Amino acid sequence: MSNSRNIIVDDDYSSDSSSANDLPFMRLCCRPPQFYCAAAPRTAGKTSTTITEMERMLNYFLQEAGATNSSLITQFKRIVHLIFVNNSLIESDQWAGRLVERGNQKMRIFSSKSDINNVDSLYGLMAEGQYDNMTESYTSIDYVLQCTHSVRLSDYCEDKQTASGPKPSILKRMSHWRPDVGFVIWADEIDKMSELWKSYVPKLRTMGNVIQVNGITATPYAKYWDLVHSLGFGDIPLIGTLPDASDYRTISDHKRIYTNLVNIKSPVKNFEYLLNHPGELCCTETDANGLVTEHRIPDLKINTGAIYYVPGEVAVRTHAGLPFKDGTVKAPGIADVANRYGKNALVICGKFKGYMYTDGRPPISIADYKAKMIKTNVPYKDHNGNVVPFSQVAYMDIARHMYNDPALGLKGVDLVITGFNCITRGVTFNSPNFQFDYVILSEYHYKEGSKQIEEIIQAVGRSHGNTSWVKPGIIFLSPKYILDMVEEKIKEIIEFLRSAPTEIKYADVFRETKAIPIKGVIHNRELIERLRGFGNITKKKRIGFMNLLREAVATGTMTLHDPNTHNSTHVKFSFDDYEIDTKRILDDAEKAKSYRFLEFLDHHDKRIPYGQSVKNDGLFNIDITLIEQKNATQRVEAGTCFISFVFKQAA
Numbered sequence: 001m002s003n004s005r006n007i008i009v010d011d012d013y014s015s016d017s018s019s020a021n022d023l024p025f026m027r028l029c030c031r032p033p034q035f036y037c038a039a040a041p042r043t044a045g046k047t048s049t050t051i052t053e054m055e056r057m058l059n060y061f062l063q064e065a066g067a068t069n070s071s072l073i074t075q076f077k078r079i080v081h082l083i084f085v086n087n088s089l090i091e092s093d094q095w096a097g098r099l100v101e102r103g104n105q106k107m108r109i110f111s112s113k114s115d116i117n118n119v120d121s122l123y124g125l126m127a128e129g130q131y132d133n134m135t136e137s138y139t140s141i142d143y144v145l146q147c148t149h150s151v152r153l154s155d156y157c158e159d160k161q162t163a164s165g166p167k168p169s170i171l172k173r174m175s176h177w178r179p180d181v182g183f184v185i186w187a188d189e190i191d192k193m194s195e196l197w198k199s200y201v202p203k204l205r206t207m208g209n210v211i212q213v214n215g216i217t218a219t220p221y222a223k224y225w226d227l228v229h230s231l232g233f234g235d236i237p238l239i240g241t242l243p244d245a246s247d248y249r250t251i252s253d254h255k256r257i258y259t260n261l262v263n264i265k266s267p268v269k270n271f272e273y274l275l276n277h278p279g280e281l282c283c284t285e286t287d288a289n290g291l292v293t294e295h296r297i298p299d300l301k302i303n304t305g306a307i308y309y310v311p312g313e314v315a316v317r318t319h320a321g322l323p324f325k326d327g328t329v330k331a332p333g334i335a336d337v338a339n340r341y342g343k344n345a346l347v348i349c350g351k352f353k354g355y356m357y358t359d360g361r362p363p364i365s366i367a368d369y370k371a372k373m374i375k376t377n378v379p380y381k382d383h384n385g386n387v388v389p390f391s392q393v394a395y396m397d398i399a400r401h402m403y404n405d406p407a408l409g410l411k412g413v414d415l416v417i418t419g420f421n422c423i424t425r426g427v428t429f430n431s432p433n434f435q436f437d438y439v440i441l442s443e444y445h446y447k448e449g450s451k452q453i454e455e456i457i458q459a460v461g462r463s464h465g466n467t468s469w470v471k472p473g474i475i476f477l478s479p480k481y482i483l484d485m486v487e488e489k490i491k492e493i494i495e496f497l498r499s500a501p502t503e504i505k506y507a508d509v510f511r512e513t514k515a516i517p518i519k520g521v522i523h524n525r526e527l528i529e530r531l532r533g534f535g536n537i538t539k540k541k542r543i544g545f546m547n548l549l550r551e552a553v554a555t556g557t558m559t560l561h562d563p564n565t566h567n568s569t570h571v572k573f574s575f576d577d578y579e580i581d582t583k584r585i586l587d588d589a590e591k592a593k594s595y596r597f598l599e600f601l602d603h604h605d606k607r608i609p610y611g612q613s614v615k616n617d618g619l620f621n622i623d624i625t626l627i628e629q630k631n632a633t634q635r636v637e638a639g640t641c642f643i644s645f646v647f648k649q650a651a
Contacts, residue, residue: 026213029239032490033218033461040243046216047098049240054081076182084148086189090395091426097394109145119155123170127178148193157203175209182211189425190215191224191454198227219454225506234607235503242497250464251487253472258283258295258480267312270442272337275300306437308416310334311459316350319418338416349419370398400434424459430470439463441478448481460486505607508565513646514611517604519561520641527557532585550575563607571648581619587626597629600642620645
């Protein structure tokens with residue numbers, strides 16, 4: 001399936017599309033977790049890069065089009081960005097804060113808790129604009145921010161049955177009454193909500209006023225590619241390029257204590273075990289020279305004013321516990337364990353987001369503290385020293401402010417941060433006056449060998465960031481395989497993005513020695529007959545066969561379509577660097593089922609590696625079909641060949 005929306009665009013804007021007349025329907029903004037570069041703040045992290053791209057689109061599609069009277073997208077006079085964020089109040093808060101911080105465009109929040117809380121009010125806002133009492137005029141809305149869930153998405157693209165009959169969706173109404181308005185969808189943490197997007201992206205694609213669906217994530221792994229492949233896409237254009245990563249703090253800057261010998265899956269039980277067994281041997285390592293390194297559990301009971309990051313399970317009861325009606329704890333959570341061992345807790349989950357004291361004082365929620373500060377008109381100073389009204393301060397900024405507020409008595413006592421959905425993605429913790437000292441993970445957080453790596457990379461990523469606001473030496477207590485995998489994947493994604501690619505594919509993030517099949521097209525029958533004439537490829541015939549392939553490519557009688565991205569560890573495929581292992585030619589329809597041409601095509605189109613019995617690196621197999629093959633969705637034409645191979649490793 002073509003990843004394009006056939007809308008006329010200006011050449012200046014179509015640098016990432018397949019032609020001047022195609023705008024890719026899906027794009028991706030990808031950055032490593034918590035990435036920031038002080039030299040390029042507007043194109044560093046995924047949120048700042050996304051907002052910069054939104055502003056660029058508004059500028060091109062609105063201001064310049066109006067100034068030159070030459071619309072860059074001829075169908076639309078203006079666009080609205082629909083931003084869908086992770087289903088978390090904290091992340092919505094952070095997004096709103098970043099948009100307001102830019103201050104260039106108009107933004108509104110669409111939710112049950114805002115003044116724009118139903119489809120009619122949102123439709124009116126987008127169709128007419130926001131009324132300004134000062135100017136007595138309407139101002140167009142540029143952004144609409146909302147959480148990602150089925151109700152909100154259905155509001156946009158599904159008609160609703162009412163007592164008075166069917167009510168058209170927002171996008172359908174806008175298409176009918178305001179056909180000059182186009183929409184760009186932004187799906188933050190798109191991989192986390194991949195199943196939901198799998199249902200709604202096809203519906204959005206049928207809407208003529210939806211220009212693009214852009215994904216945003218730091219973890220474009222199995223869930224993301226399951227979504228992309230289900231939609232029939234293989235290559236996804238990237239938004240922006242990664243700035244210099246030399247001041248990006250990662251796991252390699254921290255201290256690792258491996259807990260391989262603990263073998264406790266439950267995060268709650270694992271945390272309490274570590275507290276109760278100071279000095280216990282938890283792992284031994286032997287290097288290539290026979291040197292043995294012992295890892296021992298540090299004394300975590302000592303109160304040093306440290307900050308611990310201890311994610312729980314998905315189940316909320318593992319965070320603050322599950323109490324009896326009389327208030328006693330039935331099922332202890334990480335916060336309960338922390339309080340029993342003389343540590344305060346910051347719980348960010350479910351309905352409660354706030355601090356739980358170890359000394360018996362009642363918990364204090366972030367929302368209550370914010371309301372109090374707004375009521376008393378106390379000023380808030382941001383990290384740059386700017387005074388900001390408390391009403392505009394994001395949740396996590398308030399949480400850090402609370403920690404440093406002497407009146408609350410939190411600083412100086414050990415603090416344990418816990419939760420799961422609300423703390424493992426999109427939330428920025430570390431800052432100069434609020435720094436992790438420990439990160440504690442258990443086997444629950446990642447099963448060794450699984451391709452479901454997104455959540456653990458996001459969780460560990462909370463300890464990453466710019467060297468100016470993440471100190472080195474955070475102590476990780478975790479099974480070794482978890483940290484090794486995360487470190488490898490973060491390095492790979494940085495290496496890939498630093499090469500300034502214009503698009504991303506499955507094989508770029510799941511690197512394998514097997515390559516994506518190369519699709520070849522043979523343009524005359526004579527070449528096929530000459531290839532067939534070699535019969536089985538013996539050692540003596542190999543030289544002649546390879547010479548014929550080189551000649552065919554040089555003269556254009558065979559063209560190759562190689563989708564593989566070549567990196568520093570792989571030798572690029574060519575008939576000069578790789579040798580034939582086997583060839584197969586299909587010319588008998590009865591034998592078609594034993595050949596895998598449709599599988600080859602599927603892997604080629606989805607950009608997924610496929611070895612197909614290749615024995616050694618540096619060798620390739622070539623399969624040629626003289627018979628058209630097809631199923632309900634795919635077709636391989638006669639004269640098509642596929643080359644499968646294992647990469648030679650670069651010296």
